[in-house]
Amino acid sequence: MQTIVEDRRLPVDIDAQPVVQAAAALKPTLRHYQDEIEREQRLSPELVEQMHAAGFYRLLLPRSLGGLQADPLTYIRVIEHLAEGVGSVGWNVANNGVGSLVTLGLPDDGVQEIYPKGHRTVIAGTAVQGGGEAVSVPGGYRVSGRWTFGSGCHEAAWMLGSFQILDDGQPRRRDDGGMFWRGVFPRAEVEVIPGSWEVSGLRGTGSFDWTVKDFFLPERRTTVHAGVPLDNQWAHWPGVTYALPAQAWVGPHQCAVITGLARAGINALVELAGEKTPRGRTGRLCDNPQVQDAVGRADAILNAGRIYRNAMIAELWNTLADGRETTLEQRARCRLAAVHAGDCARQAMDLMFRHGGSSSFKTASRLAEVWRDLQVVGQAATLAPEWYPIGGRAFLGLDPGPRLR
Known part of the structure; x- marks a missing residue:
């Protein structure tokens, strides 16, 4: 087991971390850009500049590469604040973080190419298996394919995609049984498919399909696609951040988006309730005992979920920091949390949406915006109910399958 020599303890006060404070302070600016983000289906270049300056795109990179080497609770809190401002911003930064971890599993010369000194690298694309096919050529592969969910493609420098290698027309199988590899493609050399991201929520993520055809991909920008969706292939970097199992990142990253959005939904109803007098009523919405009950329940429900999630992540961190191996049960609890x-x-947001009355379904209302974005995040495979029986099998001493190791 690798020896951890730095960053052994989580911050006592996550909200006091400078990058977390920067994310909280950016929320009014995010609201200013929201209409443009949704209309243009991309983050504003001016906003991206501010996010680079704040370090949001370098959250999970090692300090040796100019990154912040953030712990997962700091990372999650940043994502929550950004998603509370605009859901699409939180989503893209969350995915960039996991994409950054994946690229740290590349050969050293590939890592140096993607993260040169003074870089402003943003990673887009997907960690999901499939989408491309390749044939071996000297020095690398010739790849063709089409991938979905290219979140952040408009602000990205590099795109992440998965592919199979064909030998005489048949997929190559590794000794570990795996049949997929990952590649990192220059954004300037891929084609983004217009009109492929027509959705009800998270429009601003720009999660368009993208494609390459007969593209030469050098070996240095490829790595095996281990795990479903992925295993830790970056543990050789020093620090607890990189020793953590993938369950501390994949799932929690998109969970942070949905919990940030739910907080925005609660705030939106609280603001509405103080201003709105429903038709046919004499008192404001906030004077209604049912609304009071709903706000109280929503806050308690949301924070209960957040606290359990954060506690399970912290347990994984502290186990490794103490020089011990994590157990399957710990990893399962983190994933299920x-x-x-x-x-x-989702429960908290449903309460807020229900008690907003007709304001909840008006396109221009904040409640409607948050509800749309939250429903899209909630459909992510990382948050699907199928994870409960997977975790349950682990607790029962049964094989949980390849998605939980």
Whole structure:
């Protein structure tokens, strides 16, 4: 087991971390850009500049590469604040973080190419298996394919995609049984498919399909696609951040988006309730005992899910920091805690949407915006209910399958 020599303890006060404070302070600016983000289906270039300056795109990179080497609770809190401002911003930064971790599993010369000194690298694309096919050529592969969910493609420098290698027309199988590899493609050399992201929520993520045809991909920008969706292939980097199992990142990253959105939904109803007098009533919405009950329940439900998620992540961190191996049960609880927190966020948002009256379904209302975005996040495979029986099998001493190791 690798020896951890730095960053052994989580911050006592996550909200006091400078990058978290920067994310909280950016929320009014995010609201200023929201209409443009949704209309243009991309983050504003001016906003992206501010996010680079704040370090949001370098959250999970090692300090040796100019990154912040953030712990997962700091990362999650940043994502929550950004998603509370605009859901699409939180989503893209969350996915960039996991994409950054994946690229740290590349050969050293590939890492140096993607993260040169003074870089402003943003990673887009997907960790999901499939989408491309390749044939071996000297020095690398010739790849063709079409991938979905290219979140952040408009602000990205590099795109992440998965592919199979064909030998005489048949997929190559590794000794570990795996049949997929990952590649990192220059954004300037891929084609983004217009009109492929027509959706009801998270429009601003720009999660368009993208394609390459007969593209030469050098070996240095490829790595095996281990795990479903992925295993830790970056543990050789020093620090607890990189020793953590993938369950501390994948699932929690998109869970942070949905819990941030749920907080925005609660705030939106609280603001509405103080201003709105429903038709045919004499008192404001906030004077209604049912609304009071709903706000109280929503806050408790949301925070209960968040606290459990954060506690399970902290348990994994502290186990490794103490020089011990994590157990399958710990990893399962961390994974399920993210799913459960996502479910709590949906419950909280449903309460707010229901008690907003007709304001909840008006396109221009904040409640409607948050509800649309939250429903899209909630459909992510990382937050799907299928994770509960997977975790349950682990607790029962049964094989949980390849999605939980």
